[in-house]
Amino acid sequence: MIDLHCHVIPGIDDGPEDMEEALSLCRTLKGEDVDVIVATPHYYPEEWSVARVDDVLAGCRDLANLLGDGGPAIVAGGEIGIFNGIAGAVSDGRVPLLGEGDCILLETPLWQTPLCFEEEIFILLAKGYRPILAHPERSREFRRIAEGLLAMRRQGVMLQVTAGSLVGSYGPHVKAAAEMLAAQGGIDLVASDLHPGRKPDLKTAYPALSRLIGAKAADRVFYDTPVEVLGKSEKRCSTCNC
Numbered sequence: 001m002i003d004l005h006c007h008v009i010p011g012i013d014d015g016p017e018d019m020e021e022a023l024s025l026c027r028t029l030k031g032e033d034v035d036v037i038v039a040t041p042h043y044y045p046e047e048w049s050v051a052r053v054d055d056v057l058a059g060c061r062d063l064a065n066l067l068g069d070g071g072p073a074i075v076a077g078g079e080i081g082i083f084n085g086i087a088g089a090v091s092d093g094r095v096p097l098l099g100e101g102d103c104i105l106l107e108t109p110l111w112q113t114p115l116c117f118e119e120e121i122f123i124l125l126a127k128g129y130r131p132i133l134a135h136p137e138r139s140r141e142f143r144r145i146a147e148g149l150l151a152m153r154r155q156g157v158m159l160q161v162t163a164g165s166l167v168g169s170y171g172p173h174v175k176a177a178a179e180m181l182a183a184q185g186g187i188d189l190v191a192s193d194l195h196p197g198r199k200p201d202l203k204t205a206y207p208a209l210s211r212l213i214g215a216k217a218a219d220r221v222f223y224d225t226p227v228e229v230l231g232k233s234e235k236r237c238s239t240c241n242c
């Protein structure tokens with residue numbers, strides 16, 4: 001399985017503090033049958049930036065070397081906070097895509113959705129990128145923005161739900177929001193969003209989603225679509241041999 005969203009690079013964001021903790025998180029994911037980890041540290045506008053592309057690539061290489069042939073493989077990515085000018089920041093290399101495909105993981109704001117939210121997404125779509133909205137079900141404004149999210153999905157945006165949301169790790173309201181998205185056929189991807197102190201919940205989320213949308217559709221969400229997300233460019237990842 002590919003985990004498209006997690007925080008496993010040490011010393012960069014609110015992920016692990018050191019390499020020992022980073023290795024432990026990677027081994028936890030391996031125990032959930034993850035064989036490719038896309039490391040997605042938080043990226044924000046320069047004034048509050050916590051990640052730089054070079055540091056993330058170096059962190060991925062170090063982690064991949066220490067994990068060795070037993071894996072999991074590590075691919076570089078990022079979770080990009082919404083700000084004015086994301087497409088420009090991608091094209092000049094300040095924020096990354098997922099692996100070497102054309103998909104970009106965007107952090108759905110948990111509290112107030114910024115005014116530029118939809119505009120930035122449509123600029124990315126117009127420039128040929130494929131935006132993936134991370135954990136929309138965890139937004140405190142979910143009820144207000146749900147219809148807009150589904151409309152954006154019809155325009156080509158993908159929605160990524162956190163595994164723990166499906167099994168109640170973020171509380172009943174978030175679980176209900178995830179189930180509403182599932183009922184609308186609105187879940188494209190599930191990922192762990194693993195941080196220190198949290199559980200990946202992938203193994204328990206799979207049967208939960210299967211019960212809601214059927215095993216064939218759940219397989220597409222957990223297995224097929226992540227392969228397509230990383231495989232778009234058909235290039236090899238520069239940080240591993242996945």
Ligand SMILES: [Fe+2]
Binds near residue numbers: 005006007079134193
């Ligand atoms: Fe995240």
